[in-house]
Amino acid sequence: MTERTTPRHQRLLVTGGAGFIGSCFVRDLLARRDGSRVVVLDKLTYAGNRANLAPVYADPEQAARLEFVVGDIADAAVVGPLVARSDAVVNFAAESHVDRSILDPEAFLRTDVLGVHVLLEACRLEQERARRGEREAAPRFLQVSTDEVYGSVETGESREDDRLEPRSPYSSAKAAGELLARSYFVTYGLDVVITRGSNTYGPYHHPEKLIPLFLTNAIDDQPLPLYGDGLQRRDWLYVADHAGAIGHVLEHGVSGEIYNVPGGNERTNRTVVAALLERLGKPWSLVRRVQDRPGHDRRYAMDGSRLAALGWRNRTTFEAGLAETVDWFRDNEAWWRPIKSGEWNDYYDRQYRARLAGSTADAGPGVPAPAVPTPRPASPGSSGEGA
Numbered sequence: 001m002t003e004r005t006t007p008r009h010q011r012l013l014v015t016g017g018a019g020f021i022g023s024c025f026v027r028d029l030l031a032r033r034d035g036s037r038v039v040v041l042d043k044l045t046y047a048g049n050r051a052n053l054a055p056v057y058a059d060p061e062q063a064a065r066l067e068f069v070v071g072d073i074a075d076a077a078v079v080g081p082l083v084a085r086s087d088a089v090v091n092f093a094a095e096s097h098v099d100r101s102i103l104d105p106e107a108f109l110r111t112d113v114l115g116v117h118v119l120l121e122a123c124r125l126e127q128e129r130a131r132r133g134e135r136e137a138a139p140r141f142l143q144v145s146t147d148e149v150y151g152s153v154e155t156g157e158s159r160e161d162d163r164l165e166p167r168s169p170y171s172s173a174k175a176a177g178e179l180l181a182r183s184y185f186v187t188y189g190l191d192v193v194i195t196r197g198s199n200t201y202g203p204y205h206h207p208e209k210l211i212p213l214f215l216t217n218a219i220d221d222q223p224l225p226l227y228g229d230g231l232q233r234r235d236w237l238y239v240a241d242h243a244g245a246i247g248h249v250l251e252h253g254v255s256g257e258i259y260n261v262p263g264g265n266e267r268t269n270r271t272v273v274a275a276l277l278e279r280l281g282k283p284w285s286l287v288r289r290v291q292d293r294p295g296h297d298r299r300y301a302m303d304g305s306r307l308a309a310l311g312w313r314n315r316t317t318f319e320a321g322l323a324e325t326v327d328w329f330r331d332n333e334a335w336w337r338p339i340k341s342g343e344w345n346d347y348y349d350r351q352y353r354a355r356l357a358g359s360t361a362d363a364g365p366g367v368p369a370p371a372v373p374t375p376r377p378a379s380p381g382s383s384g385e386g387a
């Protein structure tokens, strides 16, 4: 973000602004020095981290334009007064990890659905105040959604009007959240825009996700748990491009519209892992084939022509973005080592202990060995974790 033009929305409420993508959005926005003021509302769950905003706090001019509120988007008493003094709300706050949604779905419903509802209700109240002339205009509401709402896409590219077929508790909750947001546009005429981003990567990425997990494990010569055959495909989007696209839609998006935000870098997981190991100078022998994620979506791919027509272009190639990411994790152990402690150990144990115990070696990036069986949902009365 380098432009210095006066933004349409100068007082932003950024929920989840201490997370991976939200903090990038806040850092990049404040670095533009265009006078915008940001209130971050973040519950500081295991995924939230004030250290993600360290570059802002290190710069007095930027720090003066940031206010940080610790709180829950599902808490109307906290949300109402913050929305009342905002021109726009950008909702990044979410439980965001598919594997955790399979272990414990409930938190996903509370934040990704009820939290969105509370934010929308606060915006609706402000819209009424605007209609009564008590404020200039109703706030714009941008819901940050995901390509996962389309479900697994075997061929072709999802378009914004395609059917939603989410398949995990995470993606189902995200779909519910964005459907609610859209319903407030249709029913109440609220100024709502929605983005659906693809798999994002970059600095400050929580180590529970594929790229940072494998990077940080490889730095420590720990096993890399590759699910199933590792031939699942994702479309990788550099975090600054994702944050930039969201800023672009906030400024220029048509009310009521949905915008896909693809990365344009479709890769199999094997290809991604091979590239990061090569950059780190670590061997493929660290890779272990483990039991697959239940209901694992095979592929995501989106058509980005609507966003392109709005004038947005990504700036970072996958090769450049991955190199930057690998180097950042190698150089910033002080950021990620504390995250991989405490609660992390319980999560890692639940998610990976049995998987790693039953894992097999993998011959190499391009040579998938026979797949480790995918677990099936347990049938009523059965006690196992699925075959």
Ligand code: NAD
Residues within 6 Å of the ligand: 015, 016, 017, 018, 019, 020, 021, 022, 041, 042, 043, 044, 045, 046, 047, 048, 049, 071, 072, 073, 074, 091, 092, 093, 094, 095, 096, 097, 110, 111, 115, 144, 145, 146, 147, 174, 196, 197, 198, 199, 200, 201, 206
């Ligand atoms: P993240 O998990 O890194 O960050 C989420 C942030 O939300 C954290 O700071 C957390 O503390 C905060 N939060 C969680 N529950 C909250 C609550 N109830 N109230 C207030 N704050 C709360 O997530 P991320 O990867 O930065 O994703 C941000 C958004 O983008 C999410 O909505 C996610 O669904 C969406 N998205 C992510 C990706 C991706 O690849 N990471 C891709 C597309 C869309």
Ligand code: DAU
Residues within 6 Å of the ligand: 096, 097, 098, 099, 145, 146, 147, 148, 197, 198, 199, 200, 208, 209, 210, 211, 213, 225, 226, 227, 228, 232, 233, 234, 269, 293, 300
């Ligand atoms: O597509 C957008 C989505 O991308 C976002 O909405 C989610 O918030 C974000 O977490 C991400 O979801 P994925 O499930 O695609 O990301 P994850 O990093 O968990 O996994 C990427 C791929 O790597 C996926 O095919 C599963 C695989 N994987 C992941 C982990 C954590 C492994 O093989 N081993 C692992 O240990």
